[in-house]
Amino acid sequence: xxxxxxxxxxxxxxxxxxxxxxxxxxAVLFVILLASLWWxxxxxxxxxxxxxMPKILxxxxxxxxxxxxxxxxxxxxxxVVEQLPxxxxxxxxxxxxxxxxxxLLGWFLFLPxxxxxxxxxxxxxxxxxxxxxxxxxxxxxxxxxxxFQNNLLWMIFGTAGCVIFGLLIAVLADRSGxxxxxxxxxxxxxxxxxxxxxxxxxxxxYFSPPGQPQIGLLNAVVSGFGGQPQAWTSLVQPWNNFFxxxxxxxxxxxxxxxxxxxxxxxxxxxxxxAARVDGAKEFxxxxxxxxxxxxxxxxxxxxTILILTxxxxxxxxxxxxxxxxxxxxxxxxxxxxxxxxDNGRGSAIAIVLLIAVIPVMVYxxxxxNKQEVF
Amino acid sequence: xxxxxxxxxxxxxxxxxRQQVIGKIIINVVLALICIAWTIPTxxxxxxxxxxxxxxxxxxxxxxxxxxxxxxxxxxxLAKEIxxxxxxxxxxxxxxxxxxVDEIASGVKLPDGRQATWENRRGRLLALQAGxxxxxxxxxxxxxxxVLSGQKFVVKNADGTDRAIQGDDLWGALINSLxxxxxxxxxxxxxxxFAAYGFAWMRFPGRFLLFTLVVALLVVPLQVALIPILxxxxxxxxxxxxxxxxxxxxxxxxxxxxxxxxxxxxxxxRDILESAFIDGASHFTIFTxxxxxxxxxxxxxxxxxxxxxxxxxxxxxxxxxxxxPNVQVLTMRLADMVGSRGQDWxxxxxGAFITMLIPLTVFFSLQRxxxxxxxxxxxxx
Numbered sequence: 082x083x084x085x086x087x088x089x090x091x092x093x094x095x096x097x098x099x100x101x102x103x104x105x106x107x108a109v110l111f112v113i114l115l116a117s118l119w120w121x122x123x124x125x126x127x128x129x130x131x132x133x134m135p136k137i138l139x140x141x142x143x144x145x146x147x148x149x150x151x152x153x154x155x156x157x158x159x160x161v162v163e164q165l166p167x168x169x170x171x172x173x174x175x176x177x178x179x180x181x182x183x184x185l186l187g188w189f190l191f192l193p194x195x196x197x198x199x200x201x202x203x204x205x206x207x208x209x210x211x212x213x214x215x216x217x218x219x220x221x222x223x224x225x226x227x228x229f230q231n232n233l234l235w236m237i238f239g240t241a242g243c244v245i246f247g248l249l250i251a252v253l254a255d256r257s258g259x260x261x262x263x264x265x266x267x268x269x270x271x272x273x274x275x276x277x278x279x280x281x282x283x284x285x286x287y288f289s290p291p292g293q294p295q296i297g298l299l300n301a302v303v304s305g306f307g308g309q310p311q312a313w314t315s316l317v318q319p320w321n322n323f324f325x326x327x328x329x330x331x332x333x334x335x336x337x338x339x340x341x342x343x344x345x346x347x348x349x350x351x352x353x354x355a356a357r358v359d360g361a362k363e364f365x366x367x368x369x370x371x372x373x374x375x376x377x378x379x380x381x382x383x384x385t386i387l388i389l390t391x392x393x394x395x396x397x398x399x400x401x402x403x404x405x406x407x408x409x410x411x412x413x414x415x416x417x418x419x420x421x422x423d424n425g426r427g428s429a430i431a432i433v434l435l436i437a438v439i440p441v442m443v444y445x446x447x448x449x450n451k452q453e454v455f
Numbered sequence: 456x457x458x459x460x461x462x463x464x465x466x467x468x469x470x471x472x473r474q475q476v477i478g479k480i481i482i483n484v485v486l487a488l489i490c491i492a493w494t495i496p497t498x499x500x501x502x503x504x505x506x507x508x509x510x511x512x513x514x515x516x517x518x519x520x521x522x523x524x525x526x527x528x529x530x531x532x533l534a535k536e537i538x539x540x541x542x543x544x545x546x547x548x549x550x551x552x553x554x555x556v557d558e559i560a561s562g563v564k565l566p567d568g569r570q571a572t573w574e575n576r577r578g579r580l581l582a583l584q585a586g587x588x589x590x591x592x593x594x595x596x597x598x599x600x601x602v603l604s605g606q607k608f609v610v611k612n613a614d615g616t617d618r619a620i621q622g623d624d625l626w627g628a629l630i631n632s633l634x635x636x637x638x639x640x641x642x643x644x645x646x647x648x649f650a651a652y653g654f655a656w657m658r659f660p661g662r663f664l665l666f667t668l669v670v671a672l673l674v675v676p677l678q679v680a681l682i683p684i685l686x687x688x689x690x691x692x693x694x695x696x697x698x699x700x701x702x703x704x705x706x707x708x709x710x711x712x713x714x715x716x717x718x719x720x721x722x723x724x725r726d727i728l729e730s731a732f733i734d735g736a737s738h739f740t741i742f743t744x745x746x747x748x749x750x751x752x753x754x755x756x757x758x759x760x761x762x763x764x765x766x767x768x769x770x771x772x773x774x775x776x777x778x779x780p781n782v783q784v785l786t787m788r789l790a791d792m793v794g795s796r797g798q799d800w801x802x803x804x805x806g807a808f809i810t811m812l813i814p815l816t817v818f819f820s821l822q823r824x825x826x827x828x829x830x831x832x833x834x835x836x
Contacts, residue, residue, distance in 0.1 A: 188687075296514065
């Protein structure tokens with residue numbers, strides 16, 4: 082509060098010219114900021130390495146340093162710019178606001194995309210140009226073909242499962258007597274990590290040899306009905322993929338449901354009422370009126386979950402590590418990178434993932450162009 | 456005429472009413488069943504995490520609910536000369552029917568309601584069991600104490616011997632997770648809010664091009680970025696530090712954050728800003744004093760979103776923290792436990808629930824904001 086007031090008063094006063102003393106002061110301030118940030122970083126790194134501070138203290142220090150540092154950079158950069166002459170200030174202020182975001186986007190997403198593309202044409206340790214070899218391998222190797230096949234299963238059945246269950250539950254909840262409770266329960270798994278969900282479902286699929294007590298729910302049910310217990314995620318191929326997909330459906334149906342539910346509530350009640358008065362059956366109303374009305378939402382939700390299933394990683398690595406014929410593209414990417422140390426192959430696989438989402442990217446950009454704000 | 460039609464109309468209306476009631480019941484029952492099915496996995500984990508080690512490995516978690524358990528009440532000696540390869544005929548007092556050896560092994564029901572199984576197959580000794588209703592309610596918080604501690608602790612084996620086990624130090628990992636997640640939530644929001652304001656209310660060269668970049672990067676899979684950034688981190692000696700993970704999460708979260716906040720901030724009424732400009736306020740003052748407070752709902756929704764995303768993330772942590780045990784977050788430690796303690800369900804369930812505790816709290820206390828954030832994020836276009 083105090084600082085900004087001073088800033089505002091000062092910026093008004095310096096409209097006619099710049100104050101060299103204040104400019105020098107702000108420059109000094111900036112240097113002090115950088116120095117103290119570096120000092121904090123050094124303290125943190127040392128304490129991480131040799132546990133010189135109690136854990137909680139390190140944590141609190143890190144949080145204060147990180148959050149405070151980010152805020153201080155903005156404040157100081159703005160302070161420096163406000164000391165400059167009006168014309169320069171006009172030019173630079175937008176970049177104080179947008180600059181950090183653009184720099185980070187450039188460093189963490191834009192440039193890496195180009196660099197990965199470049200690496201994908203190089204060999205294992207990026208010393209030699211190999212042309213399209215990595216891509217040929219990515220599309221012909223047996224492990225990759227299995228991965229593509231499985232990813233297709235994930236994208237079709239995972240997405241369909243989430244969308245269908247989400248829609249069904251949204252419609253049911255809309256007419257039930259306990260809508261908010263039901264929605265919270267279905268939605269709850271979204272707050273859980275894939276690793277945590279992996280543990281939950283490993284426990285459900287847990288297999289003990291026949292004759293021993295079955296402590297996994299699925300095998301207990303199966304043997305309760307007189308069937309043979311199975312090792313669901315490993316030996317029941319190729320169906321084990323579907324047991325993994327069930328986990329995704331369990332987790333992401335909540336997402337689909339919430340958004341469908343909002344869309345359904347947006348349909349004007351009198352249209353539905355008019356159809357009912359005309360004697361339309363509920364099924365007809367659903368397919369003829371509701372579905373067309375929420376078409377746009379349906380497309381968005383489907384695309385979002387499709388992209389998620391395309392990049393599916395955590396579930397598979399925790400449940401099976403990609404073994405037993407459950408490999409997927411993102412797991413294969415990780416394996417190439419960290420088990421085989423093959424940067425070329427890994428990069429090629431990442432680029433394949435990128436190519437797969439380009440249609441969505443193009444669609445988003447088209448939508449942006451339609452907006453009239455720019 | 457009118458007198459004649461009235462009753463039929465009332466009956467028709469009554470039957471329509473009855474159909475509506477039946478429909479309502481069906482909807483509620485089906486939904487309730489789905490909700491139960493959706494909750495059972497988490498419930499099973501929660502119950503198991505409080506059960507004793509031996510209980511978990513000898514019975515399913517549903518044993519905490521009332522169920523029939525067969526206890527041996529009597530034994531019965533079959534004649535020595537019975538051939539076990541042939542179907543075994545029980546004497547009249549046990550019902551007089553015949554069963555195979557394997558059938559008896561899995562338990563056969565006698566006419567009097569008791570169950571017969573082998574006490575000692577080679578000795579031809581049958582155990583006669585009667586069902587009693589029981590609940591298994593030996594609960595403990597020991598599992599949680601064990602996984603949270605980083606110290607060695609001693610457990611008693613079934614045969615009475617002691618065994619020392621290294622704790623999983625989830626307490627340390629919990630602190631690391633918080634240290635990673637809080638700045639990795641606040642920093643991207645701060646940066647994105649500044650950028651969103653800049654894109655919405657300032658005119659500068661390259662504005663459209665840069666915003667197009669933001670939108671284009673919305674769907675780029677982060678796998679594309681991992682290798683080059685890992686190389687940068689290695690050459691900057693950043694790998695395994697908190698800063699490395701914060702920056703990575705900030706970079707990967709920025710496109711969505713900027714896009715969402717832009718949508719919100721650009722919709723704020725123009726005249727508020729204009730009157731502030733006339734009063735001589737600078738962009739920075741307007742942003743910190745006016746825009747940030749006004750955008751609180753949008754900031755909160757995205758904050759919850761990003762916090763859960765970072766807290767639950769495994770891949771980014773795995774790549775940029777890697778083998779640095781002092782910095783490992785909860786998801787990594789839990790995944791390690793799955794590898795090293797795959798059969799120790801008493802520890803795994805407790806560990807999994809610890810990782811879920813904070814996101815579930817955040818979720819239940821701020822559900823409204825979370826849902827609003829989801830809606831803003833996906834109902835675009």
